[in-house]
Amino acid sequence: MSKLDNFEIEDIEDCLNEFEKSFNITLTSCELNKLQTFDEFCDLAISKINLENVESCTTQQAFYKLRKVMIEEVIASKEGLFPNAQLKDLFPRENRHENIRKIENKLNIKIDILSAPQWVVNTLTYLLLFSFLLLIISFKIGTLGLSFSFLGLYLCKYSKELQVKTLRDLIEKITTDNYLKLRTQANTINKSELKNIMINWFSENTMIKKERLKTGSFV
Secondary structure, eight states: OEEOOHHHHHHHHHHHHHHHHHHTOOOOHHHHHTOOBHHHHHHHHHHHOOSEEOOOOHHHHHHHHHHHHHHHTTSSOGGGOOTTOBHHHHSOGGGHHHHHHHHHHHHTOOOOOBOOOHHHHHHHHHHHHHHHHHHHHOHHHHHHHHHHHHHHHHHGGGOOOBSOOBHHHHHHHHHHHTHHHHOSSTTEEOHHHHHHHHHHHHHHHHOOOHHHHHHEEOO
16 A cells, blocks of 8 residues: 655645535544545545435436536537537637536536636746745835736636536536535435545545545555
């Protein structure tokens, strides 16, 4: 069993509160300190979800729910909604934000798939850090740098760039982010699929590769 690096463990710890909210559970420090592998962590988390186990595929349910809304809202036709359909075709740039908000409102979920290109975010972040250093040398230039980087990072939230490419990618992401909300039978889970859902959740929120989570240990 390979070990997770210290920074990866810290990344996981930083996400715990959001993870607990997403799956409506509470994990105690005493319980977490006894764990040796990420696999054991998933088993503990699943044992904390006190809902009926129903062997039905949540990803499939999410697909049908999403398809129904997109057809009703005239975002796409039924024929155009297949797993490998390109999101850039389903969500044209000119009304991308509007159509995504329609789906979010109908399904009562968040669809976090729009962001500025990563190189833009990285550049603005580096500029922000560099501007703090510039304050020591030139307060005026440092202030201008801070203002520009803060404004740029704020405007990034209005970006229309898609994080995922296909409808299949979108289904997997919204299932991972909104698992309990997308179950057709309320207050149920499918334990056989939950471990992969949790691995996907942490991989998405920590940028740790899924393979590292599946084989990594905490010791």
